[in-house]
Amino acid sequence: MTREAPRKRILLLTDIPPCSNLTAGIVTAQMCRFLPKDELAIFCVMNPHLRPMLCDDLAGIEMKTVRKPTELQRRVLRGIRVGRAGAAAIEAMKRIALPRRLIRQAIAYGRAVGATDLWAILQGQTMVRIAAPVARGLGVPLRVHVWDPLRWWLDAHGVDPVNRRLDLALFDRTLQQAASCAAASIPMARHYEETYGVPSTAVIASIDPALAQAPPPKLISDDSVVIGMVGQFYASEEWAQLVTALKIAKWRVGERKVVLMTFGHERPPNDVPDEHLRFMGWMDQPEVIRTLAEHCDIAYCPYPFAERMAEVSRLSFPSKVPTYLAAGRPILFHGPSYSAPYAYLNERGAAYLCRDLYPSAVYNGLAHLIEDSTLYEATALAARGAFLADFTLPRMERAVRRFLGYEGGKAGQAHGLEVV
Structure with a gap:
């Protein structure tokens, strides 16, 4: 008598939910469609200014949304000029205080939904700060997903040199601790595997x-x-x-x-x-x-x-x-x-x-x-x-399921998608 493999329950930790009107959300939505709805839950740390249009066909997936802290460093705060040093100090305080609350919330939610794996999209310094602690708190494998190098995000958001260096070092440690990585390109997958020793798969937006x-x-x-x-x-x-x-x-x-x-x-x-x-x-x-x-x-x-x-x-x-x-x-x-x-x-x-x-x-x-x-x-x-x-969906599905640790056999037929 063969024993069935334990059922997975993937917790997606993301800053943009699966949706139809934001580029990252469109690709994430397609990735979610490759999994049975009852094997996925979402904890979304979202910028409150975003207005995502959620996908009707993914409405059955459990999701909790919380507010994402501001990641843009400003030298003027509520009309008061704080300057470069003040902006860096505020970022340092956010680094210490805000992730703790988000980590506690994500762990509590992950336990409530019975998470067996954490799929963490590392977009921005907040997600990098919370991903590994959430995985450790849940005691589950950390599967990281990278759209773009963190350095670009930190530059675009004006992060000061000290916090920038700390976040880049944390990104390195997070990749080193990960069980698998979904990368935005073949060169990125190759680079991360060689640099961090993490098994990496290129997962690129694909189409029917x-x-x-x-x-x-x-x-x-x-x-x-x-x-x-x-x-x-x-x-x-x-x-x-x-x-x-x-x-x-x-x-x-x-x-x-x-x-x-x-x-x-x-x-x-x-x-x-x-x-x-x-x-x-x-x-x-x-x-x-x-x-x-x-x-x-x-x-x-x-x-x-x-x-x-x-x-x-x-x-x-x-x-x-x-x-x-x-x-x-x-x-x-x-x-x-x-x-x-x-x-x-x-x-x-x-x-x-x-x-x-x-x-x-x-x-x-x-x-x-x-x-x-x-x-x-x-x-x-x-x-x-x-x-x-x-760039067809069956090829993308194989890459997604490999990244998320679905071992052997056909990659499934979630939402009517057949792998050939």
């Missing part, structure tokens, strides 16, 4: 293969070219170089008028004339993919060249890339040659790669794709092939 669009043999129109851009403008300097190049060229490539079509919560930075911009606002992913396929000729993917962003470029992977590949559109990639997306797209031949920041480089790349019909068609075909090979 039924949404894949047929690649175009040529540009949609004979007199214009539409460039699609999805998501946030964190690579703002690169975007500015594209806009500068198009301004210099009077918004034309040869005889074709250039139009930028952008998708997201905010209009793009820099001045783009109304006749050359179509701001589509926020759309759900299937609609974005269909719109790109029907109305865009080229998908633009900027990635940071700045030295301060080098770690992000090397280790992270933009979620817009799978969306572009599913749309079957050739990608104009504008980023450094050492970056994770550059390495992947170069290997797959699914993009024209502009590895210089300057306006002339990105404009020449755009012109090559437009004017060389053979290159355009081949790049579009490679994009579809890359999507089907690497």
